[in-house]
Amino acid sequence: MTPDERAKKSAKAMWADDNASPWFGMEIVEVSEGRATLALTVEPHHANGHGICHGGVTFSLADSAFAFACNSRNQNTVAQSNTITYVAPGRIGDRLTATAREISLTGRSGIYDVTVTNQDGTVIAEFRGNSRAIKGQLFEE
Template identity: 55%
Template sequence: MTPQQRAETAAQAMMQADNASRDLGMQITAIGPGLATLTMRVTGKMLNGHKTCHGGYIFTLADSAFAFACNSYNRVTVAQQNQITYIAPGKADELLTATARETAMAGRSGVYDVMVTGEDGRIVATMRGLSRTIRGQQFPEEGQDA
């Protein structure tokens, strides 16, 4: 299995079990080893008192992209810490895009940077996620730690 096939298969297995991402309408638009891009349409139920996307939904999109990127090696990996900075509001009915990229990996610890953008290309938020690989796989694969 190639690294790309592994990433695609792991993403499919994760999305099947990820009720939160699916229920929010998130779609995987790109996946590869150490990277993932997800989109989410801002619905009326996601708007805060300012009529902009609630930051919790923006964080959830960023966190999901981070999760798919760091689990792309078919090793169960969890968030150890995340820090988000909001730059601009998400707008009603806007398609937000979160792109997560691995920036460092040492042993079981990884660092991922996530950029959330609006449809017009503006930066909505940036997030840095720290990951920790634990025991298990997204799908059975020989030669990997189960």
């Protein structure tokens, strides 16, 4: 199995048990080893009291992209810590895309950067996730 085939199979296994990401309206756009891209369209129920995309929705999109990237090797991996910087507001109707990429993987610890953009390429947020591998796999290999 190639690394990208493993990443796609890992994503399929994770998605089957992921209730939160589909509930938010997220879709997997692309997955490869150490990388993942997820997207969602900002709907009225994603908006906060200012009429813009709630920061928690943006964070959740970035966090899900991070999760699919760091689990792409079929090794159960969880978040150890995450930070986000909001750069611009997402607006109702925007198509937000979170692109996660592995920066470092040493032993059981990984660092991933996720950029969230809108349909025009405007950066909405920058997210950094630190991962920790735990026991188990997403599928039998």
